[in-house]
Amino acid sequence: MSGGSALEPLLLTVEEAGAALRLSKGTVKKLIRSGELDSVKIGASRRIPADDLAAYVKQLQRRAADASDHEDTDLSAA
Numbered sequence: 001m002s003g004g005s006a007l008e009p010l011l012l013t014v015e016e017a018g019a020a021l022r023l024s025k026g027t028v029k030k031l032i033r034s035g036e037l038d039s040v041k042i043g044a045s046r047r048i049p050a051d052d053l054a055a056y057v058k059q060l061q062r063r064a065a066d067a068s069d070h071e072d073t074d075l076s077a078a
Contacts, residue, residue, distance in 0.1 A: 011050065012048045013045075013046075014028050014029060014046055014048065017037075021053070031056070032048070037056050
C-alpha cells in the first residue's frame with residue numbers, strides 16, 4: 001500500500017463499535033440481540049459492519065427528528 005493512507009475498517013469489533021458510539025460492550029451486545037444493530041459472525045467472532053453502524057446512527061437521528069416534530073405539533077395544538 002502506498003501513499004501512507006490507512007484503510008478504514010469495514011468491520012468493527014463489539015468493543016470498537018462501542019467506543020465509536022460511546023457505549024459499553026454490553027449495550028452494543030443488547031442492540032445486536034434486539035436487532036437494532038446489524039452484525040455478522042465470522043467463525044466465533046462477531047463483527048459490526050461500519051456501514052451498519054453509520055446506518056444505526058442515522059436511524060437514531062431520524063427518530064429524534066420525528067419525535068421533535070411530534071413535540072412541536074403537540075405544543076402548537078395546546
